[in-house]
Amino acid sequence: MTEMKTSISGAKLAPGSNLKKLSAKASAQQRTSWYLVSPLVMVLGFFLVLPILTIVIVSFWDYNDYNFFPAFVFENYAYLLTSPVTLATYLKTFKFMILVWIFCTTIGFTIAYFLAFHVRTLPMQITLFLICTVPFWTSNIIRMISWIPFLGRNGLANSALINTGVIDQPLDWLLFSDFAVVLAFVHLYCLFMVVPVFNTMMRIDKSLIEAARDAGASNFQILTNVIIPLTKPGIMIGSIFVVTLVMGDFITVRFMSGGQSASVGRVISNEIALLQYPAAAASAVVLLITVLIMIGIMMRFVDIRKEL
Amino acid sequence: MSALELIATTKTYGEIVAVDAIDYKFASGTYSCLLGPSGCGKSSTLRMIAGHETVSGGDIILGGINITDLPPAARGTAMMFQDYALFPHLSVIDNVAFSQKMQGIQKATRRARAMELLELVDMQEYAERIPDQLSGGQQQRVALARALITEPSILLLDEPLSALDPFLRIKMRAELKKLQRSLGISFIHVTHSQDEALALADQIIVMNNAVIEQSGSPMEVFNKPNSEFVAKFIGGHNVLPTDAGKIAIRTDRIKIQKDKAKGSMSAIIRDVEFLGSTVNVAMDAGSRGEVVASVTDSIFYNQPMEIGETVFLKWNKKDAHRLAE
Numbered sequence: 001m002t003e004m005k006t007s008i009s010g011a012k013l014a015p016g017s018n019l020k021k022l023s024a025k026a027s028a029q030q031r032t033s034w035y036l037v038s039p040l041v042m043v044l045g046f047f048l049v050l051p052i053l054t055i056v057i058v059s060f061w062d063y064n065d066y067n068f069f070p071a072f073v074f075e076n077y078a079y080l081l082t083s084p085v086t087l088a089t090y091l092k093t094f095k096f097m098i099l100v101w102i103f104c105t106t107i108g109f110t111i112a113y114f115l116a117f118h119v120r121t122l123p124m125q126i127t128l129f130l131i132c133t134v135p136f137w138t139s140n141i142i143r144m145i146s147w148i149p150f151l152g153r154n155g156l157a158n159s160a161l162i163n164t165g166v167i168d169q170p171l172d173w174l175l176f177s178d179f180a181v182v183l184a185f186v187h188l189y190c191l192f193m194v195v196p197v198f199n200t201m202m203r204i205d206k207s208l209i210e211a212a213r214d215a216g217a218s219n220f221q222i223l224t225n226v227i228i229p230l231t232k233p234g235i236m237i238g239s240i241f242v243v244t245l246v247m248g249d250f251i252t253v254r255f256m257s258g259g260q261s262a263s264v265g266r267v268i269s270n271e272i273a274l275l276q277y278p279a280a281a282a283s284a285v286v287l288l289i290t291v292l293i294m295i296g297i298m299m300r301f302v303d304i305r306k307e308l
Numbered sequence: 309m310s311a312l313e314l315i316a317t318t319k320t321y322g323e324i325v326a327v328d329a330i331d332y333k334f335a336s337g338t339y340s341c342l343l344g345p346s347g348c349g350k351s352s353t354l355r356m357i358a359g360h361e362t363v364s365g366g367d368i369i370l371g372g373i374n375i376t377d378l379p380p381a382a383r384g385t386a387m388m389f390q391d392y393a394l395f396p397h398l399s400v401i402d403n404v405a406f407s408q409k410m411q412g413i414q415k416a417t418r419r420a421r422a423m424e425l426l427e428l429v430d431m432q433e434y435a436e437r438i439p440d441q442l443s444g445g446q447q448q449r450v451a452l453a454r455a456l457i458t459e460p461s462i463l464l465l466d467e468p469l470s471a472l473d474p475f476l477r478i479k480m481r482a483e484l485k486k487l488q489r490s491l492g493i494s495f496i497h498v499t500h501s502q503d504e505a506l507a508l509a510d511q512i513i514v515m516n517n518a519v520i521e522q523s524g525s526p527m528e529v530f531n532k533p534n535s536e537f538v539a540k541f542i543g544g545h546n547v548l549p550t551d552a553g554k555i556a557i558r559t560d561r562i563k564i565q566k567d568k569a570k571g572s573m574s575a576i577i578r579d580v581e582f583l584g585s586t587v588n589v590a591m592d593a594g595s596r597g598e599v600v601a602s603v604t605d606s607i608f609y610n611q612p613m614e615i616g617e618t619v620f621l622k623w624n625k626k627d628a629h630r631l632a633e
Contacts, residue, residue, distance in 0.1 A: 210360050211393035215407035215458065216381030225409070229397045 052288070059281035068277045076282035089262045090290070096178070096253070096263065097246045100185040104242045105235060107186065108193025112234075113227070115194075116201035117209075132194055135187070144184050144255050151175035151183075176258030184256045189245050193238035200234025201227070236302040240295055247291050310371025310384070310461045311336045312357065312494065318365035319352045326352040328518035329366060334496060334511070336371075336461070339488045341505035342498045344515035345541065351466060353515070354498045358387040358464050371461060381407070386460035390467045392451035394439040401426065401435040404453045425453040429487075445476045452487070463488075465497040469504060481508055502542050506530060514538050531558075535632050546599050547631065554631045559602040561627040564589065564613065565620045572620035575599055577613055589613060593621070 062071035080086050111132065119125045135143055150156045151174040158170040173179050204227065212222045250265030264287050271280035312334040319327040327349040334340050342350040355361035357368060359380035368376045375383045394403050401422045402409075408418035426432045429449035439447055448468065455463055468484070469477045485508050488495045499505055505512045506526045513523040514537075522529055522538045533539035536547050539556035546557050565572060575591035578598075587608040589601045599621060613619065 205391070205393060207389045207391065207393040208395060210380075210387075211389055211395070211454075212406070212410075213360070214358065214380045214387045215410055215454070217406075217410045221410050225406075226395060 055281045055284050058278055059285050061278040061281075063276055063278045066275065068275070076279050077286075079279070080282050080286060085262075085267075086286075089264055089267050092261065093247060093263045093265075096181060096185065097243055099182045100189065100246050101239060101242050103182065103186045104190050104193040105239065108190050108197055108238060109231070109235065111190075111194050112198035112201055112231075113223075115198055116204075117227075129198065132191060136191060140188060141251070141255075143188065144252060147180065147184055147187075147256070148175060151180055176256070176260060178257065178261060180256040181253055181261055184252050185246055185249070188252065189242050192241035192245065193235075196237040196241070197231055197234040200231050204230050232302045236298055239298060243294055243298075244291055247287065247294075310494075312371075312462055312496075313369040314353070314357075314366070315369065316366035317353070317356060317363060317368060319349070319356055319361060320364045325518050327356070330515075330518075330520050332513060332520060332523065334462075334494055336494055337492050338510040339485060339495045339497065339508055340511045340513060341509035342496065342513050342515060343500070343502060343505040343541070344521075345500060348515040349518040350498045350500075350515045354387075354464050354466055354496060357462070357496065358385055359383055360387070381410075381458070384461045385464055386455040386458045386462075387464045387466065388448075388451050388455045388468055391471060392439075392447045394447055394450055394454070396439055399436050399438055400431065400442070400450050403439065403450055404457055406454065407458050422453070422457060425457050426450075428456070429453045444472050445480060448472070448480060456491070460493065462494045462496060465495060467498055467500070469499070469501075477504075484508065506542075514541065516541070532629055533631070534629075539629075539631060544602070548593075548596050548599065552630070555628040556631055557623050557628050559588070559600045560586070561623050562599065562601040563622045564601055564603060564611070565622060566611065568620050569622065572622045573599075574618055574620055577615050577617050577619060580613065580615060591619070591621070 058068075059076055060072050060074070061068055062073050062075070063069070115125050115128055119128060148155070152158070153170045153172070153175070155175070157174055158167075161167045162170065208226055208230075209222055212226050217225060248265050250263060250269040253261050253263040253266055254269075264283065268280045268283045268287070271277075271283060314330055314332045314334075316329040316331060317327060318325070318329045330349075330353065342353060344350045352361060356363050359375070359378060363376050366376075367374055370384055375385075380387070395406065398406065401419055404422035404425050405418040408421060409415075413421075423432060423435065426435055429452050431446060431449045431453065434442060434446060434450075439450065442450065448471075451468075465484070469480055472480060481504060484495070484497070497504075497508060509526055511523060512526055512529045514521045514529060516537050522534050524532075529538065530542055530544070533542055533545060533556050536554055536556070539545040539547050544559050546559060546562065548555055548557065568574070573593055573596065575593040577589060578592050579588075579590040581588040581590070582605075585605060586602050587605055589603060589608075591599045591601065593599045601621065
């Protein structure tokens with residue numbers, strides 16, 4: 001600090017030499033800053049930028065039945081963007097995404113609301129919250145497969161319905177159907193909505209609820225005028241999780257639809273299985289851009305920065 | 309006009325009694341302060357009046373109507389919360405108009421009314437700001453406007469000045485008093501600061517251990533504390549044991565003399581605190597414990613005193629108040 005002062009006051013007397021000193025000091029400080037950010041830059045560069053760059057490069061390569069090789073062709077994109085299959089799979093994926101989002105938001109919000117506002121003691125809140133996470137102690141695949149004996153033609157659901165006389169014939173659409181896909185998605189990803197929404201709700205000052213009640217708001221008015229507006233950032237973070245997870249998924253759709261439903265992720269996975277890496281890369285790039293646009297739109301509605 | 313009456317009002321949390329069957333009548337159009345240390349039951353009392361806490365026993369009557377079990381908005385009370393509890397997602401004007409929005413009043417009408425209230429608290433220029441962009445004092449004005457828009461017959465204030473810095477606190481307390489006078493409604497103000505209560509209140513209700521220790525005008529409470537607790541809590545008093553029980557004497561009514569006289573009490577000066585216009589002299593009176601005398605600066609400098617010096621204390625008989633055991 002004193003050094004700085006002397007060099008600044010000295011600058012008036014001998015501008016040339018002291019200015020040099022000053023700029024040397026500034027550049028030294030700048031170098032320190034660079035050193036400090038370098039680990040993060042390297043990690044992000046190596047694990048994020050580099051892979052994406054590779055995918056983008058490969059997406060312009062060419063391929064034949066058994067090999068792919070460096071080139072600069074737009075064929076992958078041209079085929080992808082003109083094929084009616086692409087549109088159909090995207091529509092199908094959007095349909096899953098929207099349905100899953102609706103159910104996850106409704107169920108997730110309800111659970112979080114119950115935990116945050118109806119459970120009164122903190123230990124109980126934490127206990128119930130941990131119970132919500134119990135299914136997540138097993139792998140995705142196991143949780144998905146466990147639906148099969150439940151939803152199958154002779155599964156628990158159908159037997160129970162037949163035994164109680166609700167239906168005569170087993171329901172076919174319970175398993176290996178879009179219903180099953182959405183059900184599994186909601187089961188898998190609901191917690192990703194519960195956690196951020198619960199987190200935001202816990203930060204709502206309880207005196208705001210009292211202030212609303214003091215102003216004559218009914219419970220429903222408190223929900224719509226106070227809780228929902230204040231929970232928006234949490235809902236948005238949960239939505240980003242759910243949307244990106246569903247958009248990129250391929251295994252749930254394959255398992256739960258019995259291979260009958262398509263999704264963007266499945267298209268990419270199939271292309272990889274057929275060693276059509278450039279085509280898969282192009283699909284991945286288009287998917288990435290789509291998801292980024294969707295997140296961009298969502299961020300326009302709600303400022304989530306204050307949550308982070 | 310509507311008086312508020314507490315009749316054996318009780319609040320229990322399980323085994324714990326927070327408010328123990330208190331009886332009190334708040335006259336209409338007065339400024340009352342519930343004063344007491346934390347945990348004395350003053351906030352629970354206020355919250356029961358507001359309807360934010362269920363009443364465990366007894367009744368609350370406002371203007372001849374039993375409001376014990378009515379919802380907060382149906383009571384004719386409005387509450388101003390300790391940290392103001394402004395809605396962070398709404399602009400100042402929408403915060404003030406909130407209760408009218410809940411009643412389904414048209415946007416233009418309710419905003420016009422909210423603007424009138426903002427003018428009352430001199431905040432009309434900030435109507436479109438959000439609460440985060442306001443200072444503590446400004447937030448408090450908005451909270452006042454929001455509470456007053458419901459046209460309550462009683463405004464309940466829960467430690468309204470505790471979040472402000474000392475300078476602003478004194479300014480806002482003058483404004484609160486002025487507002488109460490001009491509106492002519494009752495204010496019930498919870499505080500743990502005796503200065504605040506003395507400065508603001510028409511009636512002070514001192515609470516301790518879930519019951520009312522003493523109530524009365526600030527002068528009554530300050531000049532005639534009826535228990536050791538009140539004398540100590542309200543400040544400015546010495547509590548001394550005598551043969552006939554404990555007595556309270558105001559610190560500024562104790563005279564310090566250098567020479568021994570008949571009926572005087574000897575003490576050793578332990579500390580001298582200069583407070584501007586007065587000087588606090590802390591003394592050790594042996595078996596009678598600590599005594600503080602508050603003397604004016606001119607007296608102090610005419611008769612300088614050293615720490616460690618032995619002095620003799622006197623007071624007029626009428627200044628000593630017998631305290632209840």
